[in-house]
Structures are given as C-alpha cells and as structure tokens.
Amino acid sequence: MADSVLVIGGGIAGIQASLDLASRGMNVYLVDENPSIGGRMAQLDKTFPTMDCSICILAPKMIECSRHPNIKLLTYSEVQEVKGSAGNFEVKILKKPRYVDEEKCTGCGTCAQSCPVEVPNEFDMNIGIRKAIHIPFLQAVPLKYLIDEENCLKCRLCERVCGAKAVNFDQKPETINLNVGSIIIASGFELFDSTKKSEYGYGRYRDVLTSMEFERMLSASGPTGGNLVRLADGKVPNTIVFIQCIGSRSSKDLPYCSSVCCMYATKEAILIKEHHPESEVYIFYIDLRAFGKGFQEFINRARDEYKIKYIEGHPSRIVEDPKTKNLQVHYEDVVEGDIKNIVADLVVLCPALIPRKGNEKLSKIMNVQLDELGFFKAKDSLLNPIDTNIPGIFICGYCQSPKDIPDSVAQASGAAARAAETIIQATQRGKR
Amino acid sequence: MATPKKEIPRVGVFVCHCGINIGGVVKVSEVVEFAKTIPDVAYAEANLYTCSSEGISKIKEAIKKYNLNRVVVASCTPRTHEPLFRNACEEAGLNKYLFEMANIRDQCSWAHMHEPEKATTKAKDLVKMAVAKARLLEPQDEPEIDVTPSALVIGGGISGMTAALSMANQGFNVNIVEREPELGGMLAKLHMLCPNFEDASKALSSIVDAVKSNQKINVLTSSEVEDVKGFIGNFDVTVKKDDKPLKLNQGTIVVATGAENFEPINMYGYKSNENVLTQMQLEKLLKTGDLRKPDKVVMIQCVGAREEKGRQYCSRICCGVAIKNALIIKDLYPETELFIIFRDLQTYGQEYEACYTEAREKGVHFIKYTSSNPPEVSSNSEGKLTIKTYDAFLKEMVELESDLVVLSTPLIPQKDAEKLSKILKVPLGSDGFFFEAHVKLRPIDFATDGIFVCGSAHSPKDISESISQALGVASRAAIPMANKHVRADAITSIINEDLCSGCGTCVRICPYGAIQKNEIGIAQVTSVVCKGCGTCAASCPEKAITMRHFTDDQITAQALAALEG
Numbered sequence: 001m002a003d004s005v006l007v008i009g010g011g012i013a014g015i016q017a018s019l020d021l022a023s024r025g026m027n028v029y030l031v032d033e034n035p036s037i038g039g040r041m042a043q044l045d046k047t048f049p050t051m052d053c054s055i056c057i058l059a060p061k062m063i064e065c066s067r068h069p070n071i072k073l074l075t076y077s078e079v080q081e082v083k084g085s086a087g088n089f090e091v092k093i094l095k096k097p098r099y100v101d102e103e104k105c106t107g108c109g110t111c112a113q114s115c116p117v118e119v120p121n122e123f124d125m126n127i128g129i130r131k132a133i134h135i136p137f138l139q140a141v142p143l144k145y146l147i148d149e150e151n152c153l154k155c156r157l158c159e160r161v162c163g164a165k166a167v168n169f170d171q172k173p174e175t176i177n178l179n180v181g182s183i184i185i186a187s188g189f190e191l192f193d194s195t196k197k198s199e200y201g202y203g204r205y206r207d208v209l210t211s212m213e214f215e216r217m218l219s220a221s222g223p224t225g226g227n228l229v230r231l232a233d234g235k236v237p238n239t240i241v242f243i244q245c246i247g248s249r250s251s252k253d254l255p256y257c258s259s260v261c262c263m264y265a266t267k268e269a270i271l272i273k274e275h276h277p278e279s280e281v282y283i284f285y286i287d288l289r290a291f292g293k294g295f296q297e298f299i300n301r302a303r304d305e306y307k308i309k310y311i312e313g314h315p316s317r318i319v320e321d322p323k324t325k326n327l328q329v330h331y332e333d334v335v336e337g338d339i340k341n342i343v344a345d346l347v348v349l350c351p352a353l354i355p356r357k358g359n360e361k362l363s364k365i366m367n368v369q370l371d372e373l374g375f376f377k378a379k380d381s382l383l384n385p386i387d388t389n390i391p392g393i394f395i396c397g398y399c400q401s402p403k404d405i406p407d408s409v410a411q412a413s414g415a416a417a418r419a420a421e422t423i424i425q426a427t428q429r430g431k432r
Numbered sequence: 433m434a435t436p437k438k439e440i441p442r443v444g445v446f447v448c449h450c451g452i453n454i455g456g457v458v459k460v461s462e463v464v465e466f467a468k469t470i471p472d473v474a475y476a477e478a479n480l481y482t483c484s485s486e487g488i489s490k491i492k493e494a495i496k497k498y499n500l501n502r503v504v505v506a507s508c509t510p511r512t513h514e515p516l517f518r519n520a521c522e523e524a525g526l527n528k529y530l531f532e533m534a535n536i537r538d539q540c541s542w543a544h545m546h547e548p549e550k551a552t553t554k555a556k557d558l559v560k561m562a563v564a565k566a567r568l569l570e571p572q573d574e575p576e577i578d579v580t581p582s583a584l585v586i587g588g589g590i591s592g593m594t595a596a597l598s599m600a601n602q603g604f605n606v607n608i609v610e611r612e613p614e615l616g617g618m619l620a621k622l623h624m625l626c627p628n629f630e631d632a633s634k635a636l637s638s639i640v641d642a643v644k645s646n647q648k649i650n651v652l653t654s655s656e657v658e659d660v661k662g663f664i665g666n667f668d669v670t671v672k673k674d675d676k677p678l679k680l681n682q683g684t685i686v687v688a689t690g691a692e693n694f695e696p697i698n699m700y701g702y703k704s705n706e707n708v709l710t711q712m713q714l715e716k717l718l719k720t721g722d723l724r725k726p727d728k729v730v731m732i733q734c735v736g737a738r739e740e741k742g743r744q745y746c747s748r749i750c751c752g753v754a755i756k757n758a759l760i761i762k763d764l765y766p767e768t769e770l771f772i773i774f775r776d777l778q779t780y781g782q783e784y785e786a787c788y789t790e791a792r793e794k795g796v797h798f799i800k801y802t803s804s805n806p807p808e809v810s811s812n813s814e815g816k817l818t819i820k821t822y823d824a825f826l827k828e829m830v831e832l833e834s835d836l837v838v839l840s841t842p843l844i845p846q847k848d849a850e851k852l853s854k855i856l857k858v859p860l861g862s863d864g865f866f867f868e869a870h871v872k873l874r875p876i877d878f879a880t881d882g883i884f885v886c887g888s889a890h891s892p893k894d895i896s897e898s899i900s901q902a903l904g905v906a907s908r909a910a911i912p913m914a915n916k917h918v919r920a921d922a923i924t925s926i927i928n929e930d931l932c933s934g935c936g937t938c939v940r941i942c943p944y945g946a947i948q949k950n951e952i953g954i955a956q957v958t959s960v961v962c963k964g965c966g967t968c969a970a971s972c973p974e975k976a977i978t979m980r981h982f983t984d985d986q987i988t989a990q991a992l993a994a995l996e997g
Contacts, residue, residue: 012873016873020908020911021907023911024907024910024911024914024915025916026886031714047872049871050871052872057870057873058873059512060511060512061873063512067516069517073909084904087471087992106451106480106481106484106486107451107481108451108452108453108480108481109452110451110452113452129676163480182912197651199842217459228570248789249785255782255786255789256781256782256785256786256787257779257780257781257782257784257785259883287778287779288774288776289776290746290776290778291748291780292748292891293745293863293865293871293890294745294747294861294863295744295892296738296746296870297742297744297745297747300744308586308869312824312931318450320561333776334825334827335824335827336822337827371782374784375782379629380630381627381895381896382625382626382627382635382782383630383635383896383899384893384899385894385899385900386899386900386903400784401781401782402780402781402782403781403874405873406871406872406873406875407875407897407900409872409873409874409875409876409904410875410876410886410900410901410904411900411901411904412904413876413902413904413905413907413908414899414901414902414903414904414906414907415898415903415906416904417598417602417903417904417906417907418598418903419869420907420910420914421598421601421602424601424602424603425601
C-alpha cells in the first residue's frame with residue numbers, strides 16, 4: 001500500500017522510526033539483512049552515561065516491533081530493487097532462506113543442541129561459538145532459528161529432533177514485492193579493520209581486542225559469561241589499556257571523529273573497575289570528547305571515583321612478550337616528554353566506526369547519494385539533515401553521520417515525521 | 433466504576449517450559465500437578481512455549497472450555513510477555529486485567545540453575561502466590577480520551593519553527609508562543625552557521641516565511657505561557673499576549689525554549705576591557721560588518737564550562753563556533769593571526785573535524801591548556817591585551833599579545849526554565865536543562881504524556897541537531913493527534929473520601945501532578961494523569977488510597993501464600 005513505509009535497517013534507529021509510524025496507524029515494512037532485528041545496540045553490554053543494560057532497554061522495543069499489527073518484519077532480507085517516486089515506490093525484497101519455517105519454529109533450541117557443527121559466533125565478534133543451526137542471540141526477534149548453509153553438514157539431525165517439524169531444507173529464496181509511499185534508510189555502521197594498524201598487533205596478539213569484542217566479553221550473555229579473561233591464557237587481566245582513534249582522526253585512514261568512542265571507552269573502563277576494583281585502567285586519547293548531555297560529568301566520575309587514568313597521546317606500538325603474553329604499550333608521555341611504556345594484560349582498541357559496505361549497493365538501487373566517505377548524504381547537512389537527494393527517501397542514525405543512541409533515536413523519529421508528511425501530502429494530492 | 437459482581441474464581445494455570453530455559457531446570461509437570469491442588473484452580477496445563485501461537489490458542493480454548501475467569505501464566509517476564517497474554521485473555525472475552533504472571537524463568541530457573549529441586553519448589557511457590565493474587569483480581573477499564581489535534585509550541589526559534597512546520601504539514605493546527613516580538617530565537621543573532629558557513633539570515637528568513645505563510649500555524653509573538661492545566665489531549669493553556677490572557681485548548685505541547693549565553697562577568701577582563709568579547713558579541717560584529725581588522729585575535733575555550741565544581745558540562749558547540757569564526761576572520765583579514773586556546777577540542781563527527789583541519793591548514797594556531805593552568809588575561813593602560821597561558825605541547829608558559837580576546841562561553845538554561853517547568857510539571861536536570869523521560873531511548877519525550885522537548889532547551893546543540901530533534905518531536909507529538917484518542921492507564925489510584933483527612937501529602941508527593949484537593953479539601957485523582965506508581969498509596973497516613981490492580985488485599989494474599997510453606 002502506498003500509505004506504507006519501508007524502513008531499511010532494524011537497529012535502534014530503524015526500530016524507533018518503525019514504532020513511531022506504526023503507532024500513528026501507518027503500515028511499516030522493517031527490513032534487516034540479519035536474522036534478527038536489534039542491530040549494534042543488541043551487542044552492547046551497558047550504555048553510557050546511565051549504565052542501563054543495553055539489551056534490557058532494547059528488547060521490549062524489539063518485541064513491540066514484532067507484535068505490532070502495523071509492522072511487518074522482514075529479517076534475513078535485502079532490498080533488491082526500488083522504482084517509482086515519493087508517494088509510490090515499487091520495492092523488491094529478497095528474503096533469504098532460513099531453512100527453518102518461521103511459522104512453525106517455536107525457538108525452543110532443541111535443534112541447536114543436537115547440531116554437531118560449531119563455528120565462531122559473529123554476534124559475539126567471533127570470540128564465542130555457535131552451532132550451524134542457531135539464533136544470533138537469546139533475545140533475537142523473531143526468535144526463529146536458521147541454518148547457516150555454508151557450515152551445515154546436511155546431517156539432518158536437527159530435522160529429526162525438531163518437534164514442530166520446522167526444519168525445511170527445501171526452502172528457496174523468496175522475492176517480495178512491496179508498494180510504499182516513503183523509505184527510511186537506517187543502515188548503521190561497521191568497524192574499521194584494526195589489522196590495518198599493524199603496529200598494535202591486532203590479529204597477531206590474542207589479547208589486543210577491539211572495543212566491540214571487549215563489549216561482548218563484558219556482557220553477561222556473552223561468550224565468557226561476563227567474566228573478564230585473557231584469551232591467551234584465561235587469566236584475569238589486571239592492567240588494561242584503551243587506545244582511542246584507531247583509524248579515525250587520521251590523515252592516512254579516516255579524517256573524521258567517530259563521536260562515541262571516548263564515552264564508550266569510559267563506560268567499559270568503569271565496568272572493568274566494577275568487575276575488579278583493584279585493576280589498573282588507562283585510556284589513551286587525543287582530545288577527550290565528552291560533548292553530550294551528562295557526558296563530562298560521567299568522565300569526571302570515572303576519573304575521580306573509579307580512578308581511571310586518562311593519558312593524552314597515541315601509543316606508537318605494542319609488543320607482546322611471547323612467554324608471558326603481556327603487552328608492552330609504548331608511548332610518549334606528552335606531559336613529561338619521555339618515552340615510556342605500560343605493561344598491559346589486555347589492550348582494547350577503539351576503531352573508527354565506518355559506513356557499511358552495503359551502502360554503496362543501496363545508493364545505486366535508490367539513486368541516493370553518498371558522501372565521499374560512504375555515509376548517506378543529507379540534502380543539506382545543516383538545515384535538512386534527514387532528507388536525501390531523492391524526495392520521499394530519508395536517512396537517520398549512524399548511516400547519516402556519526403552519532404550516539406539518543407541522537408539516533410531523535411533523528412529516527414524525525415525521519416518518521418518526514419515520511420509521514422510525504423505520505424499525507426501524497427494522499428491529499430491523490431484526493432484532489 | 434460500578435462494583436463488580438462477586439463471582440467464584442475459576443483460575444487457569446499455564447506453565448511454560450520455555451524450551452530448555454525453564455524445563456531444563458524446573459520439573460514443569462510437577463508444577464502443573466501442584467497447581468491443580470491450589471484452591472479455585474479449575475484447570476492447569478504445561479506448554480512447550482506458552483507464547484507460541486499454539487500456546488496462545490490453548491489459553492483461549494481453555495478459557496471457553498473450562499469457563500475460566502482468571503488466568504495465570506508461569507513463564508518468563510511480564511516486561512516482555514504480559515501484553516501478549518493479556519491480549520489472549522481479551523480475545524477470549526475476558527477482561528485483560530484478570531491475568532497474572534509468575535516469573536519462573538528470570539526469577540527461578542535462571543537464578544537457580546544448579547539447584548533443580550529447590551527451583552521446582554520455588555516455582556510452585558511463585559505459582560501459588562500468583563494464584564492467590566489472581567483470585568482477588570478485578571476487571572479494570574482503560575478510559576479513552578479524545579485528543580485535540582492541535583499543538584502548542586513554546587519557543588519560536590529554529591527548533592520550535594521546524595517542529596511547527598512539520599506538524600502543520602502533517603495536518604495539525606499549531607500555535608507558536610514566542611515571547612520576543614519576532615520569530616527567530618538565537619538563530620536571529622548569528623552570522624554564518626556551523627559547520628558549513630550558510631548565511632544565518634537567509635536560513636532564518638526562509639523558515640520564518642514558511643511558518644508565517646502556513647495556514648495551519650498561528651504565531652503568537654510577545655506572548656508567554658502563563659498557566660497550563662489538564663492532560664494529554666486536553667491541555668487548557670493560558671497565554672498572556674500583550675498583557676491580555678488568551679485561552680487555548682491543545683492536544684500536545686512542545687517545549688522549544690532554547691538556551692541563553694553565559695555572560696562571563698569578572699572573567700578574563702570581560703566588561704572591564706572593551707576588547708574582551710564573547711563569541712556572541714564577535715558574531716554580532718561579523719554580522720554587521722563592524723569588525724575592524726585586528727592584528728591578532730586570541731580565543732579562549734571553556735570559559736565557564738567543564739568546571740571542576742559548578743558548571744561541569746561541556747557546551748558542545750563552542751569549539752565548532754570558535755573555529756568557524758576564526759575561519760571567517762581569516763577569510764576577511766588573511767594577515768590576522770589567530771590563536772585558539774583550548775582544553776579538549778570537541779570537533780566531533782565529520783564536518784567539525786574537517787573545519788578543524790582546514791583551520792590548521794590556514795594557519796590558525798591551537799594551544800592546549802589544562803584546567804589546572806588556565807590562561808590569564810591582563811591589559812596595559814592603552815588597552816593592549818596580554819595573554820599568559822600554559823602550552824601543554826611545549827610544556828611551558830607562553831605569552832601572547834592581542835588586540836582582541838574572544839571568550840567561548842557555554843549555552844546555559846533559560847532564566848525562566850524553572851518557572852516553565854513548574855507550569856508544565858516537567859522536570860529539570862541537575863544542569864538546569866529540561867530533563868527527558870529516558871536519556872537513551874526517550875530523548876525527546878517527557879515522562880508526562882503529551883509534552884515533548886527539542887533543541888537547546890534539552891541541552892546545548894547545533895542547528896542541525898536541533899532540527900533533527902524538532903522533526904523528531906513532530907513525530908512523537910503527532911502520534912496521539914493522528915490517533916485522535918489515547919487510552920489512559922487502568923492501574924491508577926482511588927481515594928476513599930471517607931478516610932481522607934485532607935493532609936495533602938499525596939498532592940505534594942505525586943510526581944505527575946495527578947492529585948489535587950477538591951473544594952472541601954479532600955484529595956482527588958485525575959485518573960488520566962495518574963501513572964499508577966503507587967507513591968501516594970504508600971505515603972498516605974490514613975490508608976485512604978487504594979491502587980487498582982495492586983490492592984492491599986491482593987498483595988497481602990500473595991505474601992501470605994508465600995509464607996504458608
């Protein structure tokens with residue numbers, strides 16, 4: 001129906017836009033290429049500066065999306081084609097086969113218990129394992145299993161044990177045609193590849209982690225059950241070093257600031273101290289960016305109450321001791337002007353958050369412009385930050401420019417308003 | 433509300449395995465058999481997944497087949513699943529408040545996964561408690577309230593105007609109340625805008641024209657909100673325009689009152705030396721073209737912001753503003769030397785960082801100071817300014833002479849923010865800005881239904897961020913207006929007028945302003961404003977207040993069931 005809206009991306013921005021539109025009586029198709037909605041926020045342990053449990057505040061919204069009579073969830077699906085114009089877009093969606101019937105699956109998990117294949121779990125940033133038949137995470141919406149075709153042995157054990165007879169190896173990709181009045185893009189972000197900064201040894205040293213990996217480690221439902229351990233030897237790390245601006249604010253890599261890293265590193269540092277108050281935590285930064293509401297107060301607490309040590313500067317390299325697996329972090333003390341090092345048990349890199357690779361494909365399908373970095377380009381970044389060059393297609397969240405959760409939520413509601421305006425005005429034109 | 437006729441409870445109990453989540457620890461069949469022995473339980477069964485479509489239809493069938501009038505589901509958490517089960521009851525013709533949930537997963541099987549025996553015993557207790565409450569449950573109504581499809585926008589700056597235009601384009605009537613004689617707010621005082629140097633006057637005139645020519649928008653300038661009564665859908669607003677009261681009936685309210693600039697009295701020679709300006713004063717000189725060519729300009733960041741005690745927050749926009757103005761001066765007078773003395777440069781995102789790079793390339797000098805070594809400004813008899821500052825890169829004190837010192841001061845809350853917060857009964861945060869319902873996920877709602885906030889009234893932000901929030905508010909406020917009605921909470925408090933002594937404790941303590949005293953001094957609840965938090969019932973010294981759905985009898989019965997053993 002032309003009074004419907006297509007929302008691309010089921011992270012917090014896409015969820016908020018969908019719920020706003022559905023709550024006012026408009027129909028929404030929420031498309032996510034992943035098997036569950038939830039996006040990046042579902043992977044986080046806590047959120048700054050309130051220390052809310054991320055999934056606990058997100059899950060009710062995810063469930064509301066799945067239960068809302070006006071929202072149709074299309075997970076594990078991709079936009080293939082978009083034609084038409086504001087008020088009347090023809091959209092083709094490709095729904096990939098889960099090899100599990102969504103109608104029949106109850107999410108009981110018996111199938112995964114019987115599955116003999118164990119592979120790294122991408123939701124846990126490949127630290128933990130999952131089965132070939134799996135759900136991405138416990139609170140997944142929809143709570144429907146899927147078989148990862150690449151790793152499945154076709155042993156069909158899952159098919160035998162499934163009481164609901166939901167496993168279906170004959171499932172085929174499905175093309176779904178939609179007619180919508182407006183489109184909202186909320187495709188989010190991905191992480192800069194930290195192996196490019198070879199001086200820090202990411203990929204070579206087991207206990208040099210990215211912040212997203214570390215976030216999963218902190219999470220009670222993560223691969224270590226929320227226990228802080230070194231992957232090299234299972235010991236509890238005592239000295240932990242964070243390094244900001246991995247690939248960001250750099251003339252060589254990415255020129256911009258990712259806007260959230262100083263804050264989430266501070267949050268992760270506080271969480272370490274809450275796990276193990278005796279640990280030593282250092283955060284290396286270029287400029288400490290705490291520009292949001294309550295952020296500077298949060299940093300002050302981290303520094304004064306939790307005794308987190310902020311060091312200005314960018315370490316030059318990390319060297320692992322092959323025996324102890326300890327990590328020597330070399331840096332210049334800009335206050336004293338000396339070259340120094342800290343022996344860390346674990347190092348967390350805070351990589352630049354970058355536009356998703358899929359943006360290019362979406363941009364071609366919809367003729368929507370990207371900026372030179374690959375973010376979706378607003379019609380006017382100052383006065384029109386939600387509109388794109390194509391009338392009726394709007395953008396919100398990190399895919400437009402770096403921003404945190406509340407800014408994404410507010411902008412997502414803004415995109416919902418613009419989509420609603422488009423549809424209401426198209427309907428009025430139709431009536432005349 | 434009519435007294436419900438007493439009926440004999442017939443409770444149905446549905447115990448969920450939740451796959452292996454509960455069934456892997458708790459002996460579900462034992463819990464079901466136990467449930468059948470509890471008084472007034474007419475039916476009990478186990479489900480693999482009570483929330484699956486099969487489970488839901490089983491509840492509905494059982495309600496009809498066994499003539500159930502109360503339903504208990506023992507499964508996961510009501511946070512996520514209560515609405516689903518309540519709907520199932522409703523679809524089977526049962527009032528949805530005749531449903532009770534026992535959380536035997538989060539509070540039992542998950543918490544005691546290594547003690548299956550004890551977990552099973554606890555699950556039984558939790559079911560017994562839920563049944564004890566369910567027996568006493570009463571049907572409740574969710575009254576429907578009509579919503580006037582018209583919004584009041586307080587503040588006629590860029591945020592308020594943007595929100596108003598979007599709501600008007602969605603078909604709603606809007607009244608903008610602006611206390612100044614003209615629309616425009618802070619935007620009217622700016623020269624060029626961060627970060628892309630658009631002309632503020634041009635941006636302003638295009639939106640002011642759009643607002644003024646929109647038939648659905650009524651602009652009330654030189655006006656202030658005097659009083660607001662009522663609740664979502666039906667706010668009775670009194671506006672004072674030209675000293676005359678004007679009554680408006682509004683469905684929703686948007687707070688877009690913006691912020692003001694901190695004036696750095698007694699700091700860095702401000703006011704005592706005419707060459708010490710704030711960024712706002714420099715902005716004015718640039719706008720009017722009155723800035724004479726300076727040889728040197730020194731800008732100082734964080735003047736009255738990011739303080740150890742006092743104003744702790746970062747005002748977000750000042751680094752961007754300083755760099756923008758430095759670049760404008762560089763454009764006007766390429767020979768002018770510019771210094772920005774900063775603590776941490778907040779050029780977040782893409783465009784601000786790009787401006788920072790451009791400024792460095794164009795020769796703007798950046799000197800980093802630390803909060804323990806703030807700069808000092810002195811002037812000689814001819815008014816020439818000397819700035820002494822610690823340079824954290826050189827690790828030594830440096831001395832600069834300058835014609836002009838520009839102080840970057842933070843945005844601070846409007847002087848009358850507190851007054852407005854009392855009129856609207858919405859809170860301010862410890863920083864004095866309006867405080868939203870939830871910092872993460874409800875950044876532009878207030879906890880009070882039907883009232884919203886956007887722009888710098890919420891916290892300092894730039895034009896683009898204010899516009900995003902304003903459009904966001906235009907969606908949030910449109911929801912009740914588009915639906916034309918809202919459903920109020922059923923779980924509210926009731927005053928027993930015979931017991932009420934009129935002490936006023938509840939009136940003072942209610943966080944939503946839902947309780948007032950009537951003409952004879954007895955407390956009265958406006959049900960549609962009440963959120964059912966229970967604060968009043970807990971604090972009433974006469975025990976004159978009952979919470980619907982959480983009555984003393986119901987909770988006592990639950991507690992006694994737990995203690996029975």
